[in-house]
Amino acid sequence: MENIDWKNLTFGYLKTNYNIRCYFKDGKWSDLEISDSEKFSIHIAATCLHYGQEAFEGLKAFRGKDGKVRLFRWDENSKRLQNSAEAVMMQPVPNEIFKKAVIEAVKMNANFIPPYGTNGSLYIRPLLIGTGERIGVKPADEYTFIVFVSPVGPYFKEGFRPVKMQIARDYDRAAPLGTGHVKIGGNYAASLRASERAHHEGFSSCFFLDSKTKTKIDEAGPANFFAIKNGVYITPKSPSILPSITNMSLRVLAAELGLKVEERDIMVDELNSFEEGGACGTAAVISPISEIQDRETGAVYKFASGNKEAGQWCKKLYERLQGIQYGEYPDTHNWCLEIEC
Ligand SMILES: Cc1ncc(COP(=O)(O)O)c(C=O)c1O
Structure with a gap:
């Protein structure tokens, strides 16, 4: 060791x-x-x-x-x-x-x-x-x-605690018929200015809206967005986001935990109605979100679970997924390959 x-x-x-x-x-x-x-x-x-x-x-x-x-x-x-x-x-x-x-x-x-x-x-x-x-x-x-x-170690220095995110309307990460759905360097180069500015202004990451209409949530920095409302796990369906393997897994676990799962457009206006929000990806697993600020309009969207602690569903989903990854919970979907070493 x-x-x-x-x-x-x-x-x-x-x-x-x-x-x-x-x-x-x-x-x-x-x-x-x-x-x-x-x-x-x-x-x-x-x-x-x-x-x-x-x-x-x-x-x-x-x-x-x-x-x-x-x-x-x-x-x-x-x-x-x-x-x-x-x-x-x-x-x-x-x-x-x-x-x-x-x-x-x-x-x-x-x-x-x-x-x-x-x-x-x-x-x-x-x-x-x-x-x-x-x-x-x-x-x-x-x-x-x-x-x-x-x-x-953990991607966000705050660990499993809610973070603040910023909507950047003056930059696009990906074009509607471009390469947002694949993991190539150009997408990340295109996102650097907005993400660095978000960090500099005190946010953990920045949200990109769909570049065509600027009305829908697209990518949550280097992660997918998901939200919980009325027993439903909701995540954007967009041709310009990376199909996150974490999100794919969370959708399965959400259904097992009794949530309904919807992949659909999420309008910016709908952010106000969510009980919980999170960003998910391999690096962060889940980053619960306390609030999202729209840099241009000044609007602030707060999630009911608040600043202090992750909401109950974020916690449950995180524990279940990490439980499978660390061998604490049965891997019923055969997601893990054991490596002899
Ligand atoms: C732009 C972007 N979206 C989403 C994700 C999450 O994907 P995954 O869960 O497969 O790591 C990543 C990578 O981690 C990413 O870079």
Whole structure:
């Protein structure tokens, strides 16, 4: 076990021992390569550098109560990386390669998986980039797939406590028929100015509205939004948000806990009527929201559960999902893959 202050880990990069690499060249994928270097040499005309041929994923492995290591829903991340690859004309990574590389990255860095009870996990970052050279705007013919890991603590420094968010109307993260539904670097570049401003102005993250009508809730920073009202779990149905695997899982758990589940448009005006609101994603799991401020109109939407503590449904959903991830609750949906390490 590494000498790390596990309890005070943040959501940041920490050097580990190894990463895994795999190369697509001459029409086929190479064997996996294990590297102990954090550096990578690249052609100056690689398409990832110029034309944004880049996609990534984020998933986690957890050290459970029983000492076992569980990888959460890797197959969904693999599928989503394939969708992202197709959206920007990259060579998709086959499931078997994705799975093997992720498992190898976890095993090779087993000493960096935070112990049970520290609230930490091993964050896994698969990355696919166009490495073939081009000067004209065209897809590359060579690709590199890398998987690296980093032990992480909670995403929001407040932990599982309600946070304030800001609506940014003067920026769009994604276009209606653009690439908002896939996990490619360009979306994040487009969101940086609004998110940094939100942080600077004291908010934990910023909300983007649908860019066409500016009337509906779209993405909650690097997370999906969900709300609870009258026994219903409501989450936006939008072609420009990333289909969150956490949200997908919460919808199942919400139904099991007795909530009705609705995926539909959420108008900004409706924010006033919610009992609870939250942002969900791999990094934060659930971030309960106390209020949302509209930077331009000045409107403030407060959720009934208030500032102090997460609402009852956010708590229940969080406990159930983390319970499955840490092996405290039966994994009835087979979401976790146990890794021997
Ligand atoms: C823009 C965006 N939305 C939503 C999510 C949540 O997705 P997931 O639950 O699969 O991590 C993420 C990533 O974490 C994201 O970057």
